[in-house]
Amino acid sequence: MQRRLIDYFIISLKGLAMGAADAVPGVSGGTIAFISGIYEELISSISNINISLFKTLFSKGLKAFWEQLNGNFLLALAAGIIISFVSFMKLAKYLLENHPILIWSFFFGLIVASIYFVGKQISKWNTSVIIALIVGAGIAFYITRLPALTTSESSLYLFFAGAIAICAMILPGISGSFILIILGAYKTLSDAIHDIDIKKILVFVGGALVGLLSFSHILKWLFKHYHNITLALLTGFIFGSLNKVWPWKKTLTWHTNSKGIKTPILQESISPFSFDSESQLLFAIILMIIGFLTIFILEKVGSKKQ
Template sequence: MKERNLLQYLMVSLRGLAMGAADAVPGVSGGTIAFITGIYEELISSLSNINLSALKVLKAEGLKAFWKHINGNFFVALFGGIAVSLITLSRIIVGLLEHHPVLLWSFFFGLVIASTLLIVKTIQNWNLANIIGLIIGAVIAGYISLAQNTAGQANEYWYIFLSGAIAICAMILPGISGAFILVLMGSYATAMNGLKSLDFALIAVFASGCLVGLLSFSKLLKYLFAHYKNLTLAILSGFLLGSLLKIWPWKNNISDVPYLVHSDGRAEFMQANVLPQNYNGDSQLTLAILLVLAGLALILLMDRFAPKETS
């Protein structure tokens, strides 16, 4: 692993701040930021070093050798930056979700559309299996998006743990947004509120899920990308397409009775997607369209200036 001085570790933390900002926003991938800033390969390599061999090093050579083996200083600098960024941005995002939901979801909508286009572009062979995979992914995500029961589960610790385990795998993949996974699973608002209020019990459960995901699911994803890359990307593209139903900016309550009341008094109601002209409130259509375009432009510009992989 690389030897660094204090200033260089500070630069790693700054990259972590950028990754945390990306991971807080559906449609932007922290993995993409890691790739753009040149630390992606070191991150994946360091994660792969957390295995049984690392435990053998700990037993045979002690804590110092173990820490060096897993690149511990790198992890502390990087994930420290990510944590600071997530906690800071969560306060802003929660405020926007409460007071400007149409505008925030419009921006997210543009981010996800652009992310879908970029992932589809990377699929090298559109055969029947990949087309079916895309359709299956879209149908599953669409069904999940229209289901109303996940938000109730999103407050249960087992579901928060599962959400963290799945979302972290997306967070470390370029082009796939972990925050988007949380939105799809109905856990995004819960996670953001937990970070904003420093709910340490919720944060600990979520972080534990992330740790399990890093050490287990990430290996499965690595295998799938190594052996079934195009099919995996096709299914992920379908998931992104289907999720657009979840993040459609204009929703009306279909019941006056909340199905969930949070401990802080926030109430959640059953909702249905509607056209802007049927929205019960100011549709802010012009500004919403501009924010969709801004989200599209942000992702496309990030892709434009990202270093390209060489074969």
């Protein structure tokens, strides 16, 4: 696939959007990848990292290795994701703490649009596809209802958390950051990034690489053999995740740390008219529309590049 410099710049921009999405608990960078038209290429490129690839390196040289890897694509995308994820995590934390309704409203609109744009790619509907859709929605909804575990500082635990979270990050509808919260590793990672704790960051990245390389092969196989069912399952994941990004919530249980700071553990979605504080309904609706239009624009850009 011949690409120009501007094409790689656009791929990096898509990476920026993916990284920003993955930094927010409840939103999936995989959804952005899917909507922007690079999802299957991403999965295929990652799954190409195998023994055959390294045989190419030693037998045909670096250039052939890089081409087989689709290295330019992965490098451009990874650069955008990493820059955005690291920088946006702090902003996301601030917005979630100070303007939760508004930020969740934007992402709610974004995910509603994603359901339509991913679902419309299902070329044939049948019983199996419908069941996959329902199962996906049920799994994602169940995950959003899980309470968070207490924070763990163990390197081994952080490694496995990275492996599990990265699988979620590349699945549309399943938030890697939210999985980290459930596993009790989100704060550990965010603190490590803030403090530039190289050891913890490398442990997490190591786990993420193991999980990514393993899971990408499964996804590639599913797309090849059960394309419509896989699409339906992913659409269900996105639909089920709406519960997590619903802007108005009631906290059922709290966790208080050693400094006396309270963080919500388990929440339930409620009507904006039942919300105790200011519902900010008008601004919330506006941001939902903006979120929806953001996906619409991404989809248009992605469809032009395909």
